[in-house]
Amino acid sequence: MREHWLFDKMYSAYASRDYNPNKNGKFEAKDLLPLAKENISNLKDYNYFTVLEDKDGKAIKFKDVQDIASEFETPPPTSKKNVVIYAVPKGVKPDDDKTLAGTQQIAMDFTVEFTEPIDLRKQTATYRIYDPTYYTDMTHYDQHPVTFVSDKDNKEITACHAKVEFPKVDQSMIFSATALDWNKNAPKDFGYYFSEKVTLSCQPPQ
Amino acid sequence: MAFIREGQHIFNDMILSHMQAIQQEHTLAAYAGLMLVGFLYGIIHAAGPGHGKVVVSSYLLANENSLKRGLVIVALASLLQAITAIVIVLGFSLILQATRGEAEQLSGYLEIGSYVLIGLLGIWLLAQGINTLRDAFGMNKHHHKGHQHSGGCCGHELTPPASQLAGNKSLISFAAMILSIGIRPCTGALLLLFFACAFDLAWPGVLATVAMAVGTAVTTGALAILTVKSKNLALSFVKKSDRGMLFAHAGLRIAGGLFIVLMSGLFLTAQLGDEQTQGQSTPPLFKALR
Numbered sequence: 001m002r003e004h005w006l007f008d009k010m011y012s013a014y015a016s017r018d019y020n021p022n023k024n025g026k027f028e029a030k031d032l033l034p035l036a037k038e039n040i041s042n043l044k045d046y047n048y049f050t051v052l053e054d055k056d057g058k059a060i061k062f063k064d065v066q067d068i069a070s071e072f073e074t075p076p077p078t079s080k081k082n083v084v085i086y087a088v089p090k091g092v093k094p095d096d097d098k099t100l101a102g103t104q105q106i107a108m109d110f111t112v113e114f115t116e117p118i119d120l121r122k123q124t125a126t127y128r129i130y131d132p133t134y135y136t137d138m139t140h141y142d143q144h145p146v147t148f149v150s151d152k153d154n155k156e157i158t159a160c161h162a163k164v165e166f167p168k169v170d171q172s173m174i175f176s177a178t179a180l181d182w183n184k185n186a187p188k189d190f191g192y193y194f195s196e197k198v199t200l201s202c203q204p205p206q
Numbered sequence: 207m208a209f210i211r212e213g214q215h216i217f218n219d220m221i222l223s224h225m226q227a228i229q230q231e232h233t234l235a236a237y238a239g240l241m242l243v244g245f246l247y248g249i250i251h252a253a254g255p256g257h258g259k260v261v262v263s264s265y266l267l268a269n270e271n272s273l274k275r276g277l278v279i280v281a282l283a284s285l286l287q288a289i290t291a292i293v294i295v296l297g298f299s300l301i302l303q304a305t306r307g308e309a310e311q312l313s314g315y316l317e318i319g320s321y322v323l324i325g326l327l328g329i330w331l332l333a334q335g336i337n338t339l340r341d342a343f344g345m346n347k348h349h350h351k352g353h354q355h356s357g358g359c360c361g362h363e364l365t366p367p368a369s370q371l372a373g374n375k376s377l378i379s380f381a382a383m384i385l386s387i388g389i390r391p392c393t394g395a396l397l398l399l400f401f402a403c404a405f406d407l408a409w410p411g412v413l414a415t416v417a418m419a420v421g422t423a424v425t426t427g428a429l430a431i432l433t434v435k436s437k438n439l440a441l442s443f444v445k446k447s448d449r450g451m452l453f454a455h456a457g458l459r460i461a462g463g464l465f466i467v468l469m470s471g472l473f474l475t476a477q478l479g480d481e482q483t484q485g486q487s488t489p490p491l492f493k494a495l496r
Contacts, residue, residue: 016404131490
């Protein structure tokens with residue numbers, strides 16, 4: 001599974017100011033990959049914010065992430081969320097000296113490879129991508145949140161489909177969330193209750 | 207739920223687009239827009255944790271009948287919270303080149319200081335209440351002369367309700383009230399200022415922060431008005447005798463004092479518990495940026 005995260009303007013602005021390993025005062029396209037790699041290594045303890053389960057709710061394990069990439073991206077106009085996710089990268093080759101311009105934001109891509117393949121024709125699987133510390137809000141793109149691609153010819157598999165379900169949050173959770181200031185630690189795995197659940201299937205829809 | 211989170215998104219977006227507008231052109235309209243957003247953000251933000259709403263209203267309930275003074279407390283506390291945030295972000299981060307993490311840590315310590323002060327204020331209020339209670343029972347009459355008190359805070363003269371609370375002691379409690387709330391920086395202002403710094407717009411950020419303080423004062427002020435009005439209404443029913451009034455005031459002060467002490471204790475333990483996990487509390491996606 002390949003994840004594409006688009007960071008919001010605020011994060012992009014922070015990163016382009018505060019992440020500056022070569023001390024030239026500028027955040028350039030060549031700084032994108034080191035930042036993405038550092039982020040990925042910091043996310044390791046958090047399972048890369050990714051939780052996969054088979055239809056029985058058993059965790060699907062995956063290896064360390066691969067093929068990390070990062071680029072500047074102009075977000076689709078409909079999207080105003082913090083982090084948006086879609087499954088296939090754009091594969092833009094960044095121009096090394098370019099800096100963040102205009103409406104552009106930082107995007108990051110990586111692949112999680114399952115230790116065991118799952119056959120979506122035989123069973124469904126679900127995943128959630130969320131920040132367990134409830135600091136970052138992560139939602140899917142409104143349009144085409146998930147794309148299924150054949151690893152042989154890179155063509156889209158139209159028989160498969162994904163259902164993104166918005167969380168139903170109960171009132172007491174909302175209350176705890178409202179009472180939580182941004183500089184306070186959230187209860188353990190608090191983000192789970194606010195995460196979108198995506199069901200993947202290659203079975204014909206009922 | 208959706209509303210609150212969407213609301214935060216909308217404010218983030220509004221603040222962001224106004225900052226970008228200022229970045230592009232330094233027009234009066236762009237500044238005015240940012241300040242307006244700051245003001246609105248303040249009104250909403252003050253409904254969240256912090257800002258001393260509970261403490262101010264308990265204090266007003268227990269010890270203050272003058273609405274004007276209550277509003278002054280609220281306004282100055284809001285302003286001081288904004289100033290603290292400005293000093294932390296601009297002074298500490300920009301001038302001393304401290305990282306955002308260090309600035310956040312400093313604000314954590316100030317928060318602890320704030321809760322300690324609030325606790326002391328609660329104890330003082332409690333002492334006032336006990337003293338008023340003694341008055342109500344007529345127990346203080348014989349102790350008046352030659353009785354020295356080392357603490358200096360819990361004097362033994364009669365503390366009748368309201369009218370005589372305008373002395374030095376009440377001035378100290380007045381200042382302590384403002385200080386105890388105000389030294390805890392407003393977290394919304396911190397966020398706004400960090401954001402402004404990321405855009406190299408420190409001064410517009412300061413303006414927006416001040417506008418935001420006005421907004422938070424509006425919300426907490428409304429609560430203060432409600433508190434004092436309803437208290438005075440309630441007390442108008444016991445105005446039958448001086449003694450009944452003394453009992454009522456003693457009760458309010460003791461209950462208010464106990465409540466404030468309890469609250470500050472709760473917040474303090476929560477904050478100290480949080481402090482121990484400071485190392486883990488940096489959100490994973492922000493570790494690379496420190």
